[in-house]
Amino acid sequence: MSMRPKGPDRIPVETVRVARAAFPRGSLAIRVRDELGPLFTDAEFVDLFPVRGRPAWSPGRLALVLVLQFVEGLTDRQAAEAVRARIDFKYALGLELTDPGFDFSVLSEFRDRLVQATAGLRVLDGILAAARDKGLLKSAGRARTDSTHVLSSARQLNWLERVAETLRSALNAIARAEPGWLVDIAGPDWFRHYATRAEDSRFPEDHAQRGEVEARIGADGTRLLEAVFAPGAPHGLRVLDEVEVLRQTWVQCFHLVDGELRRRAPKDRPPGAILLVTPYDTDARGCIKRDTVWDGYRVHLTETCEPGAPNLVTNVVTTDSTVQDQVMSARIHAALAARNCLPAEHWVDAGYPTAAQIVAARRDHGVELLGPMKASTAAQSGGPFSQDAFTIDWDTRQVTCPNGLTSTQWRERLSQHGLPVIRVRFSPAGCRPCSHLRDCVNSPNGKFRELNLRRRDEHEAVRKARAEQQTDEWKERYQIRAGVEGTISQAVGRCGLRRSRYRGLAKTSLQHQLTGAAINLARIDAHLTDTPRALTRTSHFAALCPADQTIDGAK
Numbered sequence: 001m002s003m004r005p006k007g008p009d010r011i012p013v014e015t016v017r018v019a020r021a022a023f024p025r026g027s028l029a030i031r032v033r034d035e036l037g038p039l040f041t042d043a044e045f046v047d048l049f050p051v052r053g054r055p056a057w058s059p060g061r062l063a064l065v066l067v068l069q070f071v072e073g074l075t076d077r078q079a080a081e082a083v084r085a086r087i088d089f090k091y092a093l094g095l096e097l098t099d100p101g102f103d104f105s106v107l108s109e110f111r112d113r114l115v116q117a118t119a120g121l122r123v124l125d126g127i128l129a130a131a132r133d134k135g136l137l138k139s140a141g142r143a144r145t146d147s148t149h150v151l152s153s154a155r156q157l158n159w160l161e162r163v164a165e166t167l168r169s170a171l172n173a174i175a176r177a178e179p180g181w182l183v184d185i186a187g188p189d190w191f192r193h194y195a196t197r198a199e200d201s202r203f204p205e206d207h208a209q210r211g212e213v214e215a216r217i218g219a220d221g222t223r224l225l226e227a228v229f230a231p232g233a234p235h236g237l238r239v240l241d242e243v244e245v246l247r248q249t250w251v252q253c254f255h256l257v258d259g260e261l262r263r264r265a266p267k268d269r270p271p272g273a274i275l276l277v278t279p280y281d282t283d284a285r286g287c288i289k290r291d292t293v294w295d296g297y298r299v300h301l302t303e304t305c306e307p308g309a310p311n312l313v314t315n316v317v318t319t320d321s322t323v324q325d326q327v328m329s330a331r332i333h334a335a336l337a338a339r340n341c342l343p344a345e346h347w348v349d350a351g352y353p354t355a356a357q358i359v360a361a362r363r364d365h366g367v368e369l370l371g372p373m374k375a376s377t378a379a380q381s382g383g384p385f386s387q388d389a390f391t392i393d394w395d396t397r398q399v400t401c402p403n404g405l406t407s408t409q410w411r412e413r414l415s416q417h418g419l420p421v422i423r424v425r426f427s428p429a430g431c432r433p434c435s436h437l438r439d440c441v442n443s444p445n446g447k448f449r450e451l452n453l454r455r456r457d458e459h460e461a462v463r464k465a466r467a468e469q470q471t472d473e474w475k476e477r478y479q480i481r482a483g484v485e486g487t488i489s490q491a492v493g494r495c496g497l498r499r500s501r502y503r504g505l506a507k508t509s510l511q512h513q514l515t516g517a518a519i520n521l522a523r524i525d526a527h528l529t530d531t532p533r534a535l536t537r538t539s540h541f542a543a544l545c546p547a548d549q550t551i552d553g554a555k
Contacts, residue, residue: 009038009094019091028525029068029092035528036130038094039064044122048113057102061093062110063123068092069107070495070518080104115506120513124316125339127520131312136524138306139314143343145302145332145352146484147325148492150318150508151499152284152296155199157277159253160214164198166249166279167221173242174224178234185227187220194220218254218261221246245279252276273322283505287321296321296500299512300328302336303487304343305480310527313487313516314341318509325351333365345370347481355458356419358465371481373465385440387451388463394456401440401449405430415452422453486534491515494522 011033023030032039038060045059068089069079082089084101095101114120131137157165171194174182193201193216204210225247228237237243252270254261269275277286277295286295302315315335317328329352336342346361348371361369376387383389384402391400397410409425431437431448440449453459468474491497495515500508526533545551 011091011094012096015087015090015095015097018097019087022087027088028071028521029088031525031528032521033092033094035524036134039067039130040123040126044126045113045119048117048119057106059110059113061095062106063126064093065089066107066111066514067123067127067517067521070514071521073494073496076104076107079107111502111507111510115510118506120510121316124313124513124517124520127517127524128312128314128339128341131310131520131524136309136527137304137312137314137341138309139304139336139341139343141306141343142304142345142347142480143302143314143336143341144305144347144481144484145300145315146349146481146488147298147300147328147351148488148497149287149289149292149294149321150297150299150497150512151294152278152281153500153503154278154280154284154295156295157198160203160210160217161198162276162278163214163217163221163249163253164194164201166246166276167217167224168194168198169279170221170224170240170242170246173240174228174237177236177240181234181237185224187223190220193217214263215261218250218263221250222254222261225250241282242279245276245282249276249279271322273320281500281503283320283503283508285320285322294321297505297508298323299497300325300332301484301487301491301516302332302346303484304341305347305483310520310523311483311487312520312523314339316509316512316516318505318512320505325349326354326357328352329357329369330360330364333361333367337365342367344368347371347478349481350374353465355454355462358461359457362461370478372469372478373462383439385436385449387453390451392453392459399424399426399451399453401426403434403436405434407451420455422455424451424453426450486536487519490522491519495519 019030026034040060040063042058042060045063048059049056065079065083068074068082069076072082074082080101080103083093083095084099087097089095090097090099114123128137132139171182171186171190203213225243227233228243252275253264255264255268256262272285272287275286276282277284281296284296287293287298298319298321300315300317300319301313303311303313305311315332317332317335319328325348329346329348333342333346342365344366345368348369350372353369353371353373358369361367389402393399399407399410401407405426407424408427408430409423411423411425413421413423415421426449428448431440434440437446438444441447454462469478488497495518497512497515501511502508525531542551
C-alpha cells in the first residue's frame with residue numbers, strides 16, 4: 001500500500017447534522033473533535049508507507065481510531081465496526097455517513113508499521129500538542145511517576161512446562177519448514193509426548209518421576225539440536241527463531257556433568273535479565289517484587305499534576321520486568337526534555353531516587369527529583385558513630401571522628417558495582433587506644449575505622465534530602481505523588497494495562513503509548529464536561545476506623 005498525504009478534512013455537513021441530532025449532549029469522540037480539532041494528519045506518518053502501491057486508508061484517521069479503541073476497550077473487529085456504524089466515530093474522523101470504513105486487519109497492519117518505525121510516541125505526542133495549543137497542558141510545574149507490572153500475553157509456565165513447550169515449538173517450526181526430514185529423525189515416542197500442549201500433559205508429582213521426565217525432555221531436545229546442526233541437515237533449519245530459542249533455553253536450563261545431561265541448579269542459571277521464561281514471548285522476563293511474581297514487563301507512567309488543568313500523561317516507558325526503577329530517572333527526563341515537558345519538581349516513590357540520579361537530574365535538566373531516600377545500610381547507621389557523626393573537610397580531604405581523631409588516608413576507588421567512591425581510613429595507632437573502638441568498627445577484631453563516601457555533590461545531596469524528608473512540610477508536599485496510583489488504576493481498569501495484548505517488548509510498548517494517549521483523551525473530555533475526579537474508595541467499615549489506628553495494606 002502507498003500513501004498520498006492529505007490535509008485535515010472538514011466534517012461533512014450531513015454527518016454534522018445527524019450527529020448533533022443523535023447526540024444532543026455530545027459524546028467523548030464528538031467533544032474531542034470539537035475542542036481539539038483533527039488530532040493527526042497523514043503527513044505525520046508519511047514515512048511509514050511506500051511511495052507506490054494501492055492507496056492506503058488515511059493513517060491520520062487510523063491513529064485516532066487506535067486511540068478511541070483504547071479509550072473504549074474495543075477489539076480490532078469492534079473498532080472497525082464502530083468506524084462503519086457509529087455516528088460519533090464518523091464525526092470525529094470527518095467521514096461521510098456512507099463511508100464503509102475498513103477491514104479490521106488494517107489496524108494490525110498499521111500497528112506493525114508504527115512498531116517498525118518506533119513511531120508509537122507520535123500518537124501520544126499528537127494528543128499532547130493539541131492539549132498544549134488549547135492551554136490544557138501545564139508541564140513546567142510538577143510531575144509524578146510510578147511503575148507497575150505488566151503480564152506477558154503468553155501464559156506463565158513452570159520449569160517443566162517451559163522446556164517441554166520450547167521443544168514442542170521448535171518441532172512445529174521444523175515440521176512446517178522440513179516435514180520429511182523431521183519424520184526421519186523423530187524419536188518413536190515424540191508424537192506421544194510433544195504433539196499436544198504441555199499443559200494438557202499430566203506430569204507426575206513424585207520428585208523422582210519428574211526427574212525422569214526432565215531427563216527425557218532434555219535428551220530429546222539435545223538430540224534434535226544435534227540433528228539440526230549436523231553437516232547434512234538442511235541449512236535453513238539453523239536460522240529458525242524457534243530453533244535458536246531451543247538452543248538458548250537448553251544452554252540456560254541444562255549442562256553436562258560427567259558426560260550426563262542434568263538440570264542446572266538455581267545458582268548455575270543465568271541472571272533474570274537474560275533468562276528466557278517462555279518460547280512464545282522471548283522479550284518477557286521473570287521478576288519478583290515483594291509479594292508479586294510475574295513474567296512480562298514493567299511500565300513507567302509520568303503525568304502532570306497541576307491544579308486547574310487535567311492531569312495528562314506526558315511520558316510512557318516500557319522495559320522488561322528486571323529493569324529496576326532506580327535506573328529509569330535519567331531516561332524519563334531525557335524523553336520529557338525531547339517533547340518539552342520537563343517539570344520543575346518530579347515526585348517519585350522510594351524506588352527511583354539515588355544520589356547519582358538526584359544530582360544528574362538537577363545538573364542535566366534543572367529538575368528536582370523528589371522522593372523518599374532509602375535509609376543507610378551501614379552497620380553503624382543511626383548510632384553515635386554513624387557516618388553522619390563524622391566531620392568531612394572536602395578541601396583538605398580529611399575526616400574527623402566524633403572523638404577528634406583525623407583520618408590518615410583518602411583514596412578514590414570504584415565500588416563493587418563500579419561506582420566511584422572515596423575510601424577513608426583512620427590509623428590503627430590512633431584508633432587502638434580509643435575506648436569506643438568496639439562501638440565504632442564493624443568487625444569484632446577490627447583495629448581501625450574505615451568509611452566509604454560518595455562524591456561530594458552526591459554526599460551532600462543525600463544528606464540534604466534525608467534531612468528534609470523528616471519535616472512535616474516535606475511529608476505534606478509528598479502527598480501529591482499518591483495521585484499517580486489512580487492513573488495506574490485507570491489504565492488497568494479502562495485500557496487493560498495489566499496484561500499485554502501483544503507479544504514482544506516493541507508491541508507492548510506501543511500498547512502502553514496508546515494507553516497513555518487514551519487516558520489523556522478521557523481526561524480532557526472529563527475536564528471539558530466538569531466531571532469530578534473519583535475519590536479513593538473506602539468501605540463502610542473502614543470509614544469507621546479511629547484516626548489513631550492504621551489499616552493493614554493502607555498507604
